Amino acid sequence: MWMQQGLQACVWRGRVWESLGKCYLTTCRAVILPRFGGPEVLEVREDVALPELGASEVLVRTHAIGVNPLDLRMRGGYGRSLFEPLLPLVIGRDVSGEVMQLGSSVQHFQIGQQVFGALQPTATQGTYSNYAILNEEQLAQKPDNVSHIEAAAIPFAALTAWRALRSTAQIKKGQKVLVMGGGGAVGLSAIQLARSAECYVACTCGKQSMERVKEAGAEEAIDYTTPNINLQFKDRFDVVLDTIGLPETEAAGTKLLQRGGHYLTLQGETVALADVYGLVAGGAAAAAVLFRKQVQYRQQYGIDYWWTIMRTDAEALEEIARLIKNGQLRVPVGHILPLEEAAEAHRVIERKKAHGKVVLEVKDSIATPS
Ligand SMILES: NC(=O)c1ccc[n+]([C@@H]2O[C@H](COP(=O)([O-])OP(=O)(O)OC[C@H]3O[C@@H](n4cnc5c(N)ncnc54)[C@H](OP(=O)(O)O)[C@@H]3O)[C@@H](O)[C@H]2O)c1
Incomplete structure (x- = not known):
């Protein structure tokens, strides 16, 4: 997977190699679900392979990730008929961050744009990571009047x-x-x-x-x-x-x-x-x-x-972004934890201690331009 020349050189906690003046990001830091179980099964790994970016996909450097009840249920084995053969996998649905790379047919986004969005419930590569891949239909521009933390609490x-x-x-x-x-x-x-x-x-x-x-x-x-x-x-x-x-x-x-x-x-x-x-x-x-x-x-x-099952919907996400911008839609955030403490985030929700959405913050996915 290659990155634009302007952002080349060094990506913290992601493996990069250079060729012909372009930079290739091949791995990311992610929270992995190796097997079903309690919060303790979640593992932070540094060298998780990033799949190739598809034509209509966008690579997002994540700033914040909303934690959904589905993440906890998946961790416990819900959906095992679909997910068990795919273990280990990265869980997580919500994301807010910055566009780092575009697939060849992506039309609606630019590198450096601040975006938010969500994956569909059946996605097999989730967002608990410092880099996430979403289809362009699953993203919208993040309204300026909310932070990444606030934006990540909303889409799913x-x-x-x-x-x-x-x-x-x-x-x-x-x-x-x-x-x-x-x-x-x-x-x-x-x-x-x-x-x-x-x-x-x-x-x-x-x-x-x-x-x-x-x-x-x-x-x-x-x-x-x-x-x-x-x-x-x-x-x-x-x-x-x-x-x-x-x-x-x-x-x-x-x-x-x-x-x-x-x-x-x-x-x-x-x-x-x-x-x-x-x-x-x-x-x-x-x-x-x-x-x-x-x-x-x-x-x-x-x-x-x-x-009713959640479905990603580009037009709906645009309308949701418009409502956020107009001050008509918010989801209160109750707890913010670093990505590395995803297991604790799950515990907070299980103990019913978070009055509001629990959001994971990604502090160290800083790409340093050369
Ligand atoms: N089908 C789908 O595609 C889909 C998508 C998203 C979520 N879900 C499911 O929908 C549920 C809600 O998701 P969420 O993200 O909103 O979860 P959430 O933010 O954790 O909220 C759950 C809320 O349920 C309330 N509650 C618990 N028992 C209640 C009862 N008997 N009557 C009324 N309220 C009750 C609690 O309200 P108080 O704080 O007021 O006590 C709690 O705030 C979860 O089970 C989730 O798995 C399904």
Whole structure:
């Protein structure tokens, strides 16, 4: 992999060789998942091979990496049907940093540009590294009014909320949206996206998140430990986004919809079933479970039932960047740790000690121009 002449010479903690006046970066410093397990299995390695840059790909020198619940689940073996044969691998989805190199067909970015973005859930080379490779469709210019740390907290969560509310439920001005789990990164993004679409927004959240969800724009917030939570809401909703996906939140959420409404859960069963039965049989079993639930809820309540999965979407990311720039979208950061302390970052989340997003900071990936 080669780097532009202007940035050649020395890349700290990445192996470089020079040829015909060009510099080639072949390795990076990364946090590796060698096997599934607890936070202790994560290893920091200096000489992790960087794949060849594809035509539509961008090499990003990372400044900050948001830690997502998916990273912890992958570390524990979630998605093993897909990821186990590929171990050791680099985990991580979110990134904010600087463009270092462009694939031959990349049109929308320039070297040195400050960018942020996220990989899709199935990506096999993640972002816990001082250099990450993303498709140009997975990146947007980082708005100047947020730092790399703040930017790295947003894309995976906001794109998940976008997929549910904008792409699937197609929320419209004046509709009523309920976000179950409004205090998390996806929940807060969903509240802000729904408000920016001029919807009425209610949510459930923990006591400590009440102020935060109101600041994000929720007009109504109910503590999720309240008994008979359904009775707390006066009206029925057009859309319920359930970020929690427990049997009790599903039972409550589906009952709170009016006929023709959409219930969307982030906790679909496709991956879990594929992990038990393999990709083919598990995929078929998941399709059968989803179909049965869709029929059941349509007959019972007249509602649409969906499993939502984050999907990268260039137009959505552009719109997310615009909302950030306008001050309409933020995900609060609760904890910042160096990349090398990724295992501790996972522990902080597991102990539920981070009230806000946990972000890894990359301090030493400085390329020194010659
Ligand atoms: N399907 C997909 O593609 C996809 C994509 C992204 C995330 N997810 C999943 O969606 C979930 C949320 O992700 P995230 O990034 O938002 O996580 P997060 O930032 O860690 O937030 C989780 C939040 O859940 C809240 N919570 C826990 N139990 C609750 C309950 N019974 N009712 C209401 N709120 C409850 C907590 O709120 P308080 O702090 O207020 O207690 C916590 O802040 C995770 O399970 C994640 O794996 C799925």
